[in-house]
Each structure stands twice: as C-alpha cells, then as structure tokens.
Amino acid sequence: MAPAPCAICKTERALIKRPKNHQKLCKQCFITIFEDEVHHTISSSQLFYPGERVAIGASGGKDSTVLASVLKTLNDRHNYGLDLILLSIDEGIKGYRDDSLETVKRNSQQYDMPLKIVGYDELYGWTMDQVVETIGKKGNCTYCGVFRRQALDRGAKMLDIKHVVTGHNADDVAETILMNLLRADIARLSRSTNIMTGSDASEVKRSKPLKYAYEKEIVLYAHHKKLDYFSTECIYSPEAFRGSARGLIKSLERVRPSAILDIVRSGEDMARLVPGEVSGSCECKGGGQSLDNEVGGGCGSRNGQGTKKELAALEAKQSETEAAEALETDITTQTVPVTRKVALRPAPGAKRATVTQQVLGRCESCGYMSSQAKCQACMLLDGLNKNRAQIQI
Numbered sequence: 001m002a003p004a005p006c007a008i009c010k011t012e013r014a015l016i017k018r019p020k021n022h023q024k025l026c027k028q029c030f031i032t033i034f035e036d037e038v039h040h041t042i043s044s045s046q047l048f049y050p051g052e053r054v055a056i057g058a059s060g061g062k063d064s065t066v067l068a069s070v071l072k073t074l075n076d077r078h079n080y081g082l083d084l085i086l087l088s089i090d091e092g093i094k095g096y097r098d099d100s101l102e103t104v105k106r107n108s109q110q111y112d113m114p115l116k117i118v119g120y121d122e123l124y125g126w127t128m129d130q131v132v133e134t135i136g137k138k139g140n141c142t143y144c145g146v147f148r149r150q151a152l153d154r155g156a157k158m159l160d161i162k163h164v165v166t167g168h169n170a171d172d173v174a175e176t177i178l179m180n181l182l183r184a185d186i187a188r189l190s191r192s193t194n195i196m197t198g199s200d201a202s203e204v205k206r207s208k209p210l211k212y213a214y215e216k217e218i219v220l221y222a223h224h225k226k227l228d229y230f231s232t233e234c235i236y237s238p239e240a241f242r243g244s245a246r247g248l249i250k251s252l253e254r255v256r257p258s259a260i261l262d263i264v265r266s267g268e269d270m271a272r273l274v275p276g277e278v279s280g281s282c283e284c285k286g287g288g289q290s291l292d293n294e295v296g297g298g299c300g301s302r303n304g305q306g307t308k309k310e311l312a313a314l315e316a317k318q319s320e321t322e323a324a325e326a327l328e329t330d331i332t333t334q335t336v337p338v339t340r341k342v343a344l345r346p347a348p349g350a351k352r353a354t355v356t357q358q359v360l361g362r363c364e365s366c367g368y369m370s371s372q373a374k375c376q377a378c379m380l381l382d383g384l385n386k387n388r389a390q391i392q393i
C-alpha cells in the first residue's frame with residue numbers, strides 16, 4: 001500500500017498520526033500546526049502584552065521544556081515582544097531534581113534565556129529529602145506542592161516578574177477537572193479550568209499556554225524537534241487519586257481521542273455556572289479553619305479551633321486534595337484579609353445557598369500572600385519544625 005500523503009501539505013509522506021484527532025501529517029506540518037495552536041491559545045486568551053517579562057516555570061521535564069521552546073519560537077515569529085526567563089525551583093531531591101536542573105541549565109544556553117534557581121532550602125530551611133526523612137513518603141506531595149506554588153511566586157518576585165507560565169497541558173487540566181468532579185468540588189473545578197489565574201490585585205499571575213495541548217503531542221513535538229529534556233518521574237511522587245484520574249483519562253482517550261478536550265470544554269462550561277471563585281462549604285456550621293482557603297474544615301471540625309488531631313486530619317485530606325492540584329490552584333486575590341458571602345445560583349426549587357469566598361491578605365509569619373492568618377507553607381513548616389525540635393531533644 002502506498003504511504004499516505006500528509007493531510008495538510010498533500011506532498012510529504014505522513015509520518016505522524018495526531019493523537020488529538022488521528023489526522024495523518026508529515027513532521028513539518030505537525031510541528032507547524034502544534035505551534036499554530038499554541039499561538040491561537042495565547043492570542044485568543046490575550047495571555048501576554050508586548051514587552052511583558054514572563055518567567056517560565058522550568059522543571060527540565062517535557063512539558064516545560066516544550067513550553068520554553070515553543071514560546072521562544074512564537075515570540076520571535078509573531079513579535080510578542082516578551083522577555084522570557086527560566087525559573088526553576090530546586091526542591092532538594094537528590095537523584096531527581098539535581099539531574100533535571102542540569103537539563104534546565106543546558107536549556108538556558110540552548111534558548112538563550114537567563115535562568116534563576118530558587119531552593120526550598122533557602123526559602124524554608126528544608127529540602128524535600130529532609131521532609132521525607134522526617135514525615136515519610138506518605139503525604140509528602142502536599143508539602144512539595146504547597147512549597148513549590150509559593151516558591152514560584154517568590155522566585156518571580158525576586159526577578160520582579162508578575163507572570164509565571166507553567167507547562168500544564170490538556171491532560172493535566174482534564175485530570176484536575178475529573179478529580180474535582182469526583183470530589184463534588186465545583187468551585188475548585190471552576191478555578192482549575194482557568195487558563196489564567198490571579199487578577200489585577202494579585203502580585204503574580206499564572207497561566208498555562210499548553211492548556212489545550214495533548215500530552216502525547218507534547219512528547220511528539222519534543223521528539224521531532226529533538227529537544228533536550230529530562231524524563232524521570234519524581235522519586236517520591238505517587239499521587240494515588242490523580243493517578244486514578246490519569247488512568248481513567250488514558251482509557252477514555254484510547255476509545256475516544258477527543259475525550260481529553262471534551263472534558264476540558266465541559267469543565268469550562270460547568271465553570272460558567274459558578275459565580276466568581278468560591279470555596280465550597282457543607283450544610284453543617286463547621287466551616288473550620290483550613291490550612292488555607294483550599295480545604296474546607298467543614299463537618300466535624302470545631303469552628304476552626306483545630307486540635308493537633310484535626311490538623312493531622314486536614315493534612316491527610318490535603319494529601320489527597322491539595323497536592324493533587326499542586327501548582328494549579330489559584331488564590332482569590334484581593335488586598336484585604338476578609339471573607340465575604342457569595343450567593344450560589346440555586347437548583348430549581350432549592351433555597352438559595354451562600355458560600356464563603358476568601359480573599360487575600362498577608363501571612364502573619366512570613367508576610368507572604370495568604371487568605372488566612374498564616375499561609376499554608378507556614379502551617380506546614382510549623383509542624384515540620386516542631387518535629388525537628390522533638391527529634392533534636
């Protein structure tokens with residue numbers, strides 16, 4: 001059988017079956033259409049303004065490496081006028097992050113972009129190796145996710161940059177939507193669909209230019225562009241719930257390639273039903289103090305007067321929920337630490353419900369943005385430091 005010609009140029013031989021829609025393309029047409037689609041995402045969402053300084057959250061993995069490469073290409077091709085800088089967080093994981101950072105250092109040369117590395121060690125006085133040594137592997141992603149989110153913000157601030165882009169792709173977004181759907185957390189589901197998080201009042205905004213790019217296409221792009229990336233999984237990584245959501249999405253993708261984008265679109269449609277960014281609450285009057293605005297204390301917690309046991313329970317819950325969102329959770333951003341009531345659109349025949357929307361202030365310990373008196377990172381650090389003191393005694 002004669003080889004199929006490329007569905008776009010009709011002249012070259014098709015070498016690639018697009019995972020997104022099974023279109024058969026030659027290498028060059030695939031690369032071009034992938035870049036054009038990211039450009040479309042950027043321009044239709046008006047992600048950047050000319051002259052903007054943008055930090056690329058660079059882990060050395062495939063997603064952020066592709067993001068850096070594509071942004072460089074598009075910046076040159078379409079004259080975005082962006083000043084692009086690589087920002088890497090060194091979590092302090094020997095045999096993993098030290099190796100991937102070597103890749104980022106090479107990327108910095110290859111893409112001619114300055115690189116800033118910020119370590120958990122310098123920011124928090126703890127490396128993830130030390131955290132795991134202290135608390136064990138279970139739940140460690142919670143610490144890592146909370147620390148990294150803040151570290152990216154703090155790194156950006158050190159660079160006087162107000163916009164961080166990350167390599168989250170369509171599969172990541174679909175996973176998060178599914179996880180929030182399975183947790184019946186429509187408010188968080190709504191936030192996880194945003195391409196851009198943060199607001200004018202926020203000090204650092206986040207965006208995901210690869211939000212509509214399939215993971216498989218990112219791998220193909222990296223392969224055909226011969227990009228230099230690091231492909232080892234984190235040695236502490238297992239996130240049970242996200243892993244299950246991922247498995248489900250991969251199975252759906254096998255029978256229906258459009259499933260990933262369909263989930264993303266459905267998530268966006270559902271998000272439109274949620275007025276503003278709101279934190280969910282249950283019918284009981286618990287409304288407990290969470291580690292921050294992400295986990296409602298709710299049932300069983302006594303109006304936020306968390307005992308050690310409750311904190312531990314919250315932390316355990318966090319390891320299922322918070323870490324799963326890791327870098328994707330945004331914070332409702334205002335400048336004063338207040339909460340306000342927001343009315344949810346009621347179901348037909350139901351009473352109008354209100355939920356508490358938390359807005360941004362400053363952490364009393366570190367002075368960093370927080371919707372609670374103490375930010376999540378400081379709450380977690382308090383526990384770790386107590387542990388360290390006990391071990392030393």
Ligand SMILES: Nc1ncnc2c1ncn2[C@@H]1O[C@H](COP(=O)(O)OP(=O)(O)OP(=O)(O)O)[C@@H](O)[C@H]1O
Nearest residue numbers: 057058059061062063064087088089166167168327
């Ligand atoms: N240590 C880090 N330093 C800077 N940015 C990071 C770091 N870890 C993750 N990120 C950012 O968050 C995004 C999602 O991270 P995640 O841990 O889910 O990795 P991933 O999906 O394997 O992405 P990648 O392939 O880029 O590592 C990354 O694409 C990157 O932009």
